[in-house]
Amino acid sequence: xxxxxxxxxxxxxxxxxxxxxxxxxxxxxxxxxxxxxxxxxxxxxxxxxxxxxxxxxxxxxxxxxxxxxxxxxxxxxxxxxxxxxxxxxxxxxxxxxxxxxxxxxxxxxxxxxxxxxxxxxxxxxxxxxxxxxxxxxxxxxxxxxxxxxxxxxxxxxxxxxxxxxxxxxxxxxxxxxxxxxxxxxxxxxxxxxxxxxxxxxxxxxxxxxxxxxxxxxxxxxxxxxxxxxxxxxxxxxxxxxxxxxxxxxxxxxxxxxxxxxxxxxxxxxxxxxxxxxxxxxx
Numbered sequence: 001x002x003x004x005x006x007x008x009x010x011x012x013x014x015x016x017x018x019x020x021x022x023x024x025x026x027x028x029x030x031x032x033x034x035x036x037x038x039x040x041x042x043x044x045x046x047x048x049x050x051x052x053x054x055x056x057x058x059x060x061x062x063x064x065x066x067x068x069x070x071x072x073x074x075x076x077x078x079x080x081x082x083x084x085x086x087x088x089x090x091x092x093x094x095x096x097x098x099x100x101x102x103x104x105x106x107x108x109x110x111x112x113x114x115x116x117x118x119x120x121x122x123x124x125x126x127x128x129x130x131x132x133x134x135x136x137x138x139x140x141x142x143x144x145x146x147x148x149x150x151x152x153x154x155x156x157x158x159x160x161x162x163x164x165x166x167x168x169x170x171x172x173x174x175x176x177x178x179x180x181x182x183x184x185x186x187x188x189x190x191x192x193x194x195x196x197x198x199x200x201x202x203x204x205x206x207x208x209x210x211x212x213x214x215x216x217x218x219x220x221x222x223x224x225x226x227x228x229x230x231x232x233x234x235x236x237x238x239x240x241x242x243x244x245x246x247x248x249x250x251x252x253x254x255x256x257x258x259x260x261x262x263x264x265x266x267x268x269x270x271x272x273x274x275x276x277x278x279x280x281x282x
Contacts, residue, residue: 001267004153005173005181010060011067012036012142013053014220016177021262024201024255027139028147029179031060034121034213036097042088044142045116049212051222052112056103072111077104080120090121090127090142098122103254133207134254146252149209150190151178155249158187162232169227174219175249176211182267190251191279194271199261202270205251208277211243224225240278248277 006019007151012033015139022029037045037053047053059066068074080098088097097119099105109115121127128136129146140147151173151256160170173181180198182190195204216228233247 001182001184001270002130003180003261003263003265003267004183005178006261006263007076007179007181008032009176009177010035010058010065011053011056011276012044013050013214014056014058015054016174017059019263020065021260022179023258023260024148024199025258026143026147026255028143028255033142035065036088036119036121037089037112038086038088038117038119040115040117042086042097042117044090045090047217047222048095048212050112050114051217051224054201054219054222056111059188067108069111075104077118079122082122082124085124085196086117086119091144093127095125097125107173109234127279129254130207133252134204137236138254146207147255148179148253149177149250150180150182150196150203150205150234150252151176152182152184152190153191154184154187155190158236159229159232162236163229168231171227171229173215173240174217175229176209177214177219178250180253180261186277188279191276192272193251193269194273195269197268197270199259199265200257201259201261202256203253205253206241207252208244208248209250209252210239211245211249212246214275215249235282236279238280240280246280 006022008015008029009016055069057068064076064078081155100118105117129140193205217224218226237247239248
């Protein structure tokens with residue numbers, strides 16, 4: 001098995017950037033989900049509520065970021081001063097974040113058609129993953145909950161085979177917004193993996209990823225008038241464990257060392273579960 005894709009998502013729910021190699025730190029890939037859009041009260045906003053976020057592309061620079069939206073243009077956003085802050089919420093996590101200036105927020109609000117704020121996870125921001133799943137004091141940024149999302153090519157092929165058999169089309173891996181894609185020949189083998197090693201770094205696969213409406217949206221346009229994997233996942237990937245209900249695809253993983261990984265790196269399973277994650281059978 002080997003690494004076939006690496007992706008970073010500078011803006012939560014914005015477009016991803018494909019990488020050929022990536023640093024891995026305690027919080028995953030540096031810069032991943034380091035920016036986020038919120039409402040004026042600091043509540044996080046994703047494509048679940050605002051599909052147009054899929055149209056936002058972000059290119060990080062040393063002291064700024066370039067944000068572009070098709071049909072609207074682009075703007076340069078200086079990284080805000082650490083003193084310029086607001087309280088924000090991501091799911092059950094409340095934390096402090098740096099907030100972009102008024103002009104930037106007015107422009108983004110115009111582009112997105114609702115009042116928003118752009119916030120940054122900086123050195124004064126602090127958030128950790130669930131200790132129940134990830135262990136104590138594992139840092140995360142604005143991701144939904146964990147440091148790295150791992151998916152496999154064989155499992156995507158299994159979803160697409162089920163969809164094609166029923167005339168439902170097919171989808172690409174970008175729908176699942178993974179950080180690391182592993183090329184495999186065994187669908188759902190990852191349900192059995194407790195940990196893998198890539199480039200000398202151990203990744204513990206701590207929790208399967210329950211999927212939502214974002215998988216039904218085109219990741220360039222935000223359109224939902226496209227092939228949807230949800231029916232197929234409902235048929236073949238429904239969790240049988242109440243701790244993580246719903247359709248599953250991919251695994252949330254926690255890196256236990258720092259280092260660098262590259263496309264083509266070998267992936268080695270270093271520990272297996274006593275029992276694979278249970279899936280409802282039909």
